Amino acid sequence: MTAPFGAPLVGNDWSAALVDPPAPRRVSVVVAHFDQQAQLERTLAALARQTHPTDLLEVVVADDGSPEPPRVPDGVRLVRQEDRGFRLAAVRNLGARASSGDILCFLDADTAPEPDYVARIAALPSALPDVVAVGRRRHAELDRADPAEPVEEAGPRLELPEPTWLADAYRASRDLLDADARSYRFAIGAVLACSRWLLDDVGGFDESFDAYGGEDWEWAHRAWLGGAGLAHVPGAVAWHDGPDWAGRDEAERRARKNAETLRLMGAVGAPGALGGSLLGQSADVVVRLERAASPAAGAVGVVELLRAMPDARVVVPEQVRRALPPDPRIVEAWHGPARVDLRLPAPLLVRGAGPQALADAVRAVGVGDLGGVRLGDAATAVASRAVARDRRWGRPTGWRTEDRSGEGLEPVPDEPDLEAYLGGWWPRT
Template sequence: MRTASGTTVPGNRWDLLDGTAGATTTVSVVVPYYRQQTQLDLMLAALERQDYPRDRLEVIVADDGSPEPPRVECALPVTVVTQEDRGFRAAAARNLGAAAATGDVLCFLDADTIPEPGYVSALVRLPALVPDALTVGRRRHADLTALGRLPQPGDPVLDEPAWLVDAYRGSRDLLDADDRSYRHVISAVMCCRRTFFDEIGGFDESFTSYGGEDWELANRAWLAGAVLAHVPTAVAWHDGPDWAGRPDDRRRDAKNGEAMSLAPLVTDPAARRHGVRYAVPDVTAVVHSAGHTAASLIVTVGSILRHGDVTVWVDGDEASSFVGTWGIDDPRVRVGAPTAAETRRSRVAVEVGGRAVFGEKAFELLAGAGAGGSVRCTLPDGAFVTHETWRARRRARRWASALGVDEKAALALLFGAHTVDGHAVDVTTGPLRPDLSW
C-alpha cells in the first residue's frame, strides 16, 4: 500500500514489496565504542568498502567514556560523540549516537562487528521503503583480530548460535514473526528509520549491563506495529565467539540478571512465569459500567481477572460508586481510563460493554479469532466485547490519515477485523442481578 507518507504492508508481509528503495536514502551508521581501537579500525575500513553511495553515508562513533578517545581515519564523514564513563551504558551510547545522526535511516553496528561490502545496501532497503520497519542482519563469528581482515574461503570460522539460526529458518527470516520474535533482533546488526526510532523512544537507558536492551527495544517496536525482517544477505562478522560460547562461569548469573531486568518491561507471558506481578499488564481491559448493577459489574470484572496478567479499568458515571461497594484492595482494578503510558508495553486491549461474562477459554479463543487484528463479539441485551492487539491499534493510528480512512478501517485493512458470536469464544451475558451469596 503506497501512500504519500511511504509504503505499508498488511501484518508483517514485507514479502509483498516489489522493487528496491534505490540508493537515495541517507544512512547514519551508529557505532557504540569502548576501548576497541583495533576493531574500530577494521570496521571503518569495511565501511569504506560498502557498495552504498559514499555521499549518502555517515558514521557516528558513540564513545562510552573510553580513557582515550577513539582515533578515526576514514574516507567517510565520521562524527565522534562521548559520554562520561559510568560503567557499561551501550543503550545510552546508541541513543547519543542517534541524536547526533543526520541520516534518514539509522544502521546500528557494534565496533567489533565488521560488515561485508553489501551490508548497508541490504539492511537499509526495507526501512527505506517502509517507515516503521525494523531489520536485523546476519551476524557471523570469526577471530578477526588474528586474521586482521574479513574471513576468506578456507579461513576458520566460529559457530553461529544454533537457536538463532533455527529461529530465522523456522520463521522464514521473521516473515512469520509473532509476539516472541523480539528475541531474534540483535542491536549489533539492526536498522530502522530515525523517525520510528524517535517515535518509540530509542533504547531504554535503564539497562546498564551487557544484554537485554535490544530485546526490550525490539519488543516495544513490535508492539508499536513494526514490520520485522531478518536480512540474511546483510552479513557482518563479529570478532570472537557469540556470548553464549564464551568460557565464563558467571554467564548464568548475568543471564538471570538480564531476565529480571526485562520482565517488568516485556509482557511476554514466557518472561513472567514465576508467579509475581508487575506494574505493566499484558492485557488492558476497559469495562463500561453503564447497564450494570454493582453485583453484575463485579461478575464481569472478576471473569476477566481470572485470565492472568490483566488490569481492568472501569469507566462510566457509576464506576467509582460501584467499585467502592466491593470493599476490594486490588491494584488490578482501577477507575477511569488507562493512559498511554499505562498501555505502552501491553500486548492486548479488551473493551467490554454490557454484562459480558468470560469463560475459561475466552481470551484464548478471542485471540485466535482475531489473528493479530481485531475481533468483535456480539451478545444479547446489547452487550459486546472487542479484543484487539495494541500492535494493530498503533499501526492503524500511524497510517490511517495516509490511507485516507479512520483508525478502525485502517486496522481492518492492515490486520483484519472479524465478528463472532459469543458462544464461539466462550463469552456469555450474565444477569443484571446475579446471586452472589454462598
C-alpha cells in the first residue's frame, strides 16, 4: 500500500507539521443527517463560507433514512440509506464511499463549522496522513439565532458550557500530543478528520453500533492500534446546536451512557476498558510463546505469564495447548486486535522483579516513539501500532527499540518437575 502524499508520523509527534502547513488537498466533508432540515441548512451555509479553496472542497450529505429526503443546494451531493433505526456508523461509511477527497472530514448536521474549520482540521492529515485530527466542538443555543447569522457570531453570543472533562483532557495531553492507548476517548466523531488512505487501511466505522454513541471511540481505538496518531486542533471550531450530552436529563443520560459503555467493553481491549477482570473480543496484550521443549515446560511458562498478566492471551504451540486444561486465554492462534505483542523464544519463570519488568515494558511500548522493548534475551514487547504503520508505509517509520534488563525472567528447564511446581516447593523464592 503506497502512501499517496505527505510523510510518515514519528511516534505521535505532529507538532512540526504546524510550522509549515502543506498545500491544501481535496477535502470531502461528510455530513451525517437525520430529519434535521433547519440545522442542516445552517451547517451547509457555514460550509459554503469556508476559506478552504472551493475547487478543493466537496460536500456530501449522508441521510440515515429521514421520513422526507433532506433538501440540499446545487453542488452538494445527497446519498441516503433506508431507515432501519439509528445507524450513524453506517451512514458515515456511506458518505465516505460516495466521496472523492484525499481528506475526509466528518460533521453532524447539527454541528456548524466556523469559516476556517476545514482548512485548519485538514492541515495535519494533509501533511501527515497517519494523523486523526479532532476539532473543537463548542455548544450554543443556535435555534435562537436567525438562520442567516454567521455561526462564528451566533455561537459566542448564545454559548453553552463546554464539557469540562474533555477540555481538561486536551489540556493535560497538550492537545493529544501526549496521547496514549486510552486517548481514543477524546476523539469526537462529529468533528473528526483523517486521510482516506488511513480510513481505507484501518476500515470504516463499525456498523454493528446501532444505538447512540461509541462508534467514534471504537474507530479511534482501532485506528490507534493501526498506527494512527491523534491530534486535537483547537482552532478548528464547530458549533453544536444544543448542550453537551452531560447537560441533558440525568436519568436518561446515565442509562444511555451506560449502554454505550457496555457496548464498548466488548469491542475495545485498551487498558482498563474491561475493569481488569473480564475478557472481551479484543486483547490488550498477546503473548506468543515460540517454542517449548516439553508440554510441562510450556505449562509452567503459561501459568507464570498468566499470574503476571491475568488478562493476556497466550498463543502456544499445539502440543502445549493440548496438554493444558481449557482456558479461553490460552489459544493456538490470535487474529484479533491487540495493543502489544509480547514475544517469548521459550517459557519463562517470572520471579522477583520479573512481573514489574513485563508490566513496565507492556505499558511503555506504543507511547511516544517507543515501538519495542527488549528484556535481555527473554522477551520482546512490540507495539502493534508500530508494526502497522511500518507496514502501511512499506519501510521503517522511526520507531525506537529500547534494551532493558531481563532481571527476574529465568528460563524454565526443558523438563521441569511439574508436580513440585504446582505443589509450591519448586522453585524456591
